[in-house]
Amino acid sequence: MNTSDSPSPQRRFNTRLGLFLFLIYLTLYTGFVLINAFAADKMETIVLAGLNLAIVYGFGLIVFALVLALIYGLMCRRDPAENTETGEVAAVQGDSK
Amino acid sequence: MIYDPAPLAIFIFLGFVFGTVGLSFYLGRKAKSSEGYFAAHGQIPWAVNGIAFAGDYLSAASFLGICGMIAAYGYDGFLYSIGFLAGWIVALFVIAEPMKRLGKFTFADALDAKFNSRGIKGAAGISTLVVSIFYLIPQMVGAGSLIQPLLGLPHWVGVVMVGVVVIMIVVTAGMVSTTWVQFLKGSLLVIFSTVLVVMLLQKGLTTDTSSFQTIGPVSEQDLKQKTIADRKVIPPTGGWLSTAEKKQEFIRFVPKDGRAGYDIFHIDDIPGSDDKLLRQAQSVTGSGASKEIDGAPNGRESGERELQPIGHLSKLPGGETSTGPLGPISFFTTIGDSEVILWGSTTITNPEGPKTTVYYQKPTAGKRVLRPGEHPKFAGIRGDSFGDRLNFLSLMLALFCGTASLPHILIRYYTVKDGSAARKSTIVGIATIGFFYVLTLYLGLGAMTSGSLDLTDTNMSAPLLANSIRPWLFAVISAIAFTTVLGTVSGLILASSGAVAHDLLIGVMGIKLSGDAQVKVAKIAAIVVGGIAIILGVLFKELNVGYLVGWAFSVAASANLPALVMLLFWKKTTKEGIIASVLVGMISSLGWILLSADTYKSVYGLDPNDAIAPFSQPGIITIPLAFITLIVVSLYYSNKQEESTSKASV
Structure with a gap:
């Protein structure tokens, strides 16, 4: 069986962090899609530096994706199973048998 | 429009193509084993793999399709950019590390890591093939569109050319060369698109009241x-x-x-x-x-x-x-x-x-x-139609869920050495791809106002914008776009050939193949899939490549994502549940697309009002359907198992 049955605390932390950041982004993305689908006129509203909500929110989603990705990259903990290259190979081979 | 092939453009273009194929031959010498062919021995540096993600992902759809759609209609094309990038959040936060941890060569490996079931390998292998072929169509259509103005050759010649060159790349080298070629193309595409946007802003906007009376x-x-x-x-x-x-x-x-x-x-x-x-x-x-x-x-x-x-x-x-x-x-x-x-x-x-x-x-x-x-x-x-709004929601859902379900993206997680490298390369990928998508809005709107668009082919907008600024830039941008198509197509064909050799022949049919024999079979599969892609590329030439990719995402998201996510996060998932979910997701989304108004109109030439599917994008129905199928089937089989265990103990 695979190693995910007994994940290390580091891996569990990474998974929870990933899901937490995913939910934040999902909320923002859902907001964007719902405004477009049900209140498309709102997207014409000028909100910042003469730019409308469609451009600001759209660019914002792209930039925010990178910000969250960097936060995730900085906060993730290294899984001890990855410290040796052979450890990973062994884990993978164990999985497939 | 009638295009004049320019000698400089042909020279630069051929230089790119020969350079790419040459690099593939050179790197291909090192990739004789199955580990080398399918996964580049897991030794690609994460930063290179990250840019290669961008090379794989920024395909004809992103560069040609999105820019073309923005050039013809404005902001709407940018919705694809946003959806395509948002999908990477799913890939990074949910899929990246488990994929690397569980699999070896293919998407089916990861899905099957827990169960070792022929059924799962078969379903995942078939789904990989179907999604890859669906995704190949827009790439081939884009290649044909590019060849027309560049070399003055008909559309079908471009499709055949890209097919033949890609088959050569895949057959000679496998994942090592595909990765390095993608790295080069991803970098060049972003660099030269930036150059184009800077020149566009320098040039500014002008009115034209004399071209048409x-x-x-x-x-x-x-x-x-x-x-x-x-x-x-x-x-x-x-x-x-x-x-x-x-x-x-x-x-x-x-x-x-x-x-x-x-x-x-x-x-x-x-x-x-x-x-x-x-x-x-x-x-x-x-x-x-x-x-x-x-x-x-x-x-x-x-x-x-x-x-x-x-x-x-x-x-x-x-x-x-x-x-x-x-x-x-x-x-x-x-x-x-x-x-x-x-x-x-x-x-x-x-x-x-x-x-x-x-x-x-x-x-x-x-x-x-x-x-x-x-x-x-x-x-x-x-408008007033609720169905139209559902169609929009459905597309945005498919784009969000589709990225992390694309086989040629998923297999790239096996080219790096561990989960941490998989994570880092995804972050590099997000930075590169996100930056490029910001540029698409400038490129599309720039093309819209450039006075150089082809009325009958929106896919050519970005290269024609370059042509309106500097002819040499047109040659470079077209050559990069063409080689980007080459790279994406080679990634897709590699994923398909892996599915045939590794999942279907070895995993399902139980044929025992040595590493060398696996590679040989995969190469034969690559030639067959390449041939199919050429035929489909010629048949679908009229459609906007961005729109076609929307469909590929729907099929990928419906067939692959529910099974992958539930395997990772729901302990009661059974192998029967996974098989049912993959098959139901794939068949329902494909069936929906084939019965939709857009297919009726653009593919069959029938009246779109006769279409059976109420709207064109299936994701909002078929993705939840695949999730529900997995839950119901898994619960049914785990109950059955519990019953038989308790009977046995009585």
Whole structure:
């Protein structure tokens, strides 16, 4: 069986962090899609530096994706199973048998 | 439009293609084992893999399709950019590390890591093949579109060329060369797109009121005369006649200068007046060798006509004719305050002979092209139909869920050494891809106002924008776009060949193959899949590549994502649940697409109103359906198992 049955605390932390950041982004993305689908006129509203909500929110989603990705990259903990290259190979081979 | 192949363009283009193939041959010498062929021995540095993600992902759909859609309709194309990038969040936060941890060569490996089931390998292998082939279609269509203006060759030649070159790349080298080729192309695409945007902003915006003629204002009475503004009217006949249901939309004149064919004008209303304005239009009758432009044979010789390039501003703020250099924000605000000429089209049915498509100018307020809902397929979000809104939600859901389900993206997680490298390379990928997608809005709107667009092929907008700025830039951008198609196609064919050799032959049929034999079988599979891709690329040439990719995402998200996510996060998932979910997701989404209005219209040539599927994008129904299937089937089988265990213990 695979190693995910007994994940290390580091891996569990990474998974929870990933899901937490995913939910934040999902909320923002859902907001964007719902405004477009049900209140498309709102997207014409000028909100910042003469730019409308469609451009600001759209660019914002792209930039925010990178910000969250960097936060995730900085906060993730290294899984001890990855410290040796052979450890990973062994884990993978164990999985497939 | 008729394109002139430029020697410089051909030289640069061939340099890129030979460079790519040469690199593949060179790197291919090192990839003899199955680990090397399918997964580059897991030794690709994470930063290189990250850029290679961008190379794989920024395909014909992103560069040609999105820019083309923005150039033709404005902001709507950018919705794809946002959805495509958002999908990477799912890939990074949910999929990246487990994929690396659980799998070895293919997507099926990861899905099957817990169960070692032939059924899962079979279902995942077939789904990989189906999604890859679906995703291959737009890439091949894009390649054909690029070859036409670059080398002056027909569309099908481009499709065959890309097919043959890609088969050579995949057969010679596998994942090592594909990765390095993707790295180079991903970097070059982003660098030269940035150069193009900087040059576009430096050039600024200008108005063009001379490329197409305007007559008027004229009164309703004038329109009934035999001569208007000294121009002799051709009396309307056949499909040009007005009917009780349809008032006269166009007026045709005998050309003044003795040219062949006719000059055609669209009759435009003037707001607040009963008078009309006549704006020049363009018409295409028939296709192939017998194609006529404005009633004359297509060509440049005497007695022939060709379509004129389009895309311009009719008014700038403050009545200016040129803005000079613009900043990244003032570019948008200036377009918002300008008037853009978009082009609509309508079909005239002639009782005898082929149909005529007439393209006509639609002066549009700039702020309308900076908001969603201008594209016919997105216009529903401003209408009353709930189905149209569902269609939009469905597309955005498929884009969000599709990235992390694409086989050729998933296999890239096996080319790095561990989960941490998988994570880091995804972050590099997000940075590169996100930056590029920001550029797409500039490129698309720049193309919209460049005066160089091809009315009949929106896919060529970005390269033609480059051509309007510098011809050498056109050659470079087209060559990069073409090689990007090569890279994406090679990634897809590699994923498909892996599915055939590793999942279906070894995993399902139980055929024992050595590492070398696996690679040989995969190469034969690559040739077959490449051949199928060539045929489909020729058949689907009329469709916008961005839209086609939307469908591929729907199938991928419905077939693959539910099984992958539930395997990772729901302990009661059973192998039966996974198999059922993959098959139900794949078959339902494919079936939905084949029965949708868009397919009826564009593929079968049938009346879209007869379509069975209520809207075109299946994701909002088929993704939840695949999740529910997995849960129900898993619960059923785990209950059954519990029952049999308790019976045994009694």
